[in-house]
Amino acid sequence: MDDLIITNMLVLGGTAFAAAVILYFVSKKFAIHADEKETQIAEILPQANCGACGKAGCADFAAICARADEKAFANLYCPVGGAAVMQKIARLKGFSTKDKPSTIAVLRCQGNCQNAPIKVAYDAVSTCRIAHRISSGQNGCPNGCLHLGDCVKVCKFGALRMDKKSGLPVINAAKCVSCGACVKVCPRGLFEIRPQSPDGMVYVACRNKQKGAVARKNCAAACIGCAKCTKLNDQIKIEDNLSYIPATVDVGEFGAKLQKICPTGAIVYKEKLRG
């Protein structure tokens, strides 16, 4: 009877000891060294996992931040958290902090019911990507907004809504984090992420590349490529009958002037929207 107890104890004890030894070495060999910095950075990040930074998600971004040197770090940016989050991370890493200009999505189309009246009815599936494939759209502009709201559906931050009256999406400046989801989804590439200067922003709200007369036929607010804006500032270029105002143009000096000179009202000047 005693023998049995002792044998049992020895066998089980021996097995347990052997297992403990194996486990000890295995845990040493396969240990994951969690970087403390990485966890700290991950805690700062907004955890939206939107991919707007261009990385796989917040964890990936944190890992890249943790590894980055000062030079590489300067190119990293979380559009959702914005400058505030990047500054916190920089402080954690002991880098100097610099302000990046805040950015926002803008819609480069003004084809609402007044400017571009509806000519043909569309009764197929109400998604822009199908409508874009089928025809130039209800108002006839081959580059304009299709009014079906794929961008609203894709926005994770509730920053977009379809305005019933104009039929165009409206951007809520307070909610937009410039993640770029709308830029990717719009089949006509009508969205652009633009930096906001302290004086606001000025841009051409049109993507129509047709000749002036043709463009004007479909939409009253179309860029007709008249090149009046290019005379004010030589950074502005006309390409394919369409003007483009780069973000480097001084908004304070030229914003109001550009808006005034545009004969069709295709140039939009907005004063500072977000603090």
Added chain:
Amino acid sequence: MAKKYTFPMGGIHLDKHKTTAACPIIQAPLPAIAVIPIKQHIGAPAKILVSKGDKVKTGTLIADADGIVSADVHSSVSGEVLKIEDVEGASGYVEKMVTIKVEGDVWEPEIDRTPEIVREINLTPEEIIAKIREGGIVGMGGAGYPTPIKTTIPERKKVNLLIINGIECEPFLTADDRLMIEKAEQIIMGARVLNRALGIQNAVIAIDENKPEAIERLTALSKLYVGVNIKVCKTKYPQGGERQLIRAITGKELPSGKLPVDIGCIVQNVGTTFAVYETVLKNKPLFERVVTVSGNGCLHSGNYLVRIGTPISDIIGQSGGLATDVEKIILGGPMMGSAIVNTNAPITKLTSAVLLLKGDEFAKHEPSACIRCGKCALVCPAGLRPFAIKQAVCCNDPSETLRRLHVGDCIECGCCAYTCPAGIPLLDYCKIAKQEIRKK
């Protein structure tokens, strides 16, 4: 009763609406201005040879095929080139087109305009293919694949059967039907020309059983020509699809991703065959085609022989004008054609019909949720599962998933959307899915 051929999987039965079947082909009047797109085919746009102010004759080459997958474009009228620029097409998107102001109707002198039927073929296969290329012939059934490529057999492949597709399974369309009735012998000669180009002896003309007059005409004539057989097919949509027709006639299933030539078949539309006859034996390039004008919003429906480049509005005016309650204008058949937004767009080599439809002729209902009845899969002639494709497209699934669903085999016949009790536009989703897999 002789055996009627058909395909076994899927398909639907549609109302025929072939009210214009008894209307003889009428020559449409010349337009005042012809707008000729330089890309009326699959492949690269043709290179423009004329410039503003040039005088052209009917049949003059105005754009030359750019590369192998491309086709020549000829002037369909005589007159002066007004401009060469981007013009809004039927979909509202711009395409490069040559605008010609019509002055009289002077044809190129080498075109044989006599009504006699040429029954002698003294050309070698290479000469025939060269002539087909010079005639700018493309598949006139709707796909617009340049015909010379189709008639050039790739190395190590062997063709043993030419099928002339006279099915015309879409409702309303009667252009091919009338062509078979009125130009029966020319079509048979066209088939013989193609036979010679392919180096084979036999051709099958497949006709839908709902075209008794065409069957009668061609059967009587085919007895005079060795190697030309008429086969009558059951009325079922999409019997005129290339794969479905091959399955019906030969009993062979065309494997996924393979071309008809891989199993020894070549399929040509009757319109194309007639164009081949005209260009090879009559020296007349492809610059006019038969267009059916029909629909319940059309006052004088009929079949018109129309010069390519004639504005659609001219054709509508010809048939009695646009009624105020017409809600949809469709180019091509109601199943595969597309609604247009611009009536100033021209008739092209691929326009088989102009349909003017009132509101009650087409379905207008809000799509509701899929009830998983599986009808779409049942009627799909390609054996696909349209509901699964729609699901994958809606969920932005990777193209790998779409490829696993064999979206590439979709022939875009529209049976799924037609049959769906929930009114889901499944065809649109399939088309998007096809685009998605082509991207990567």
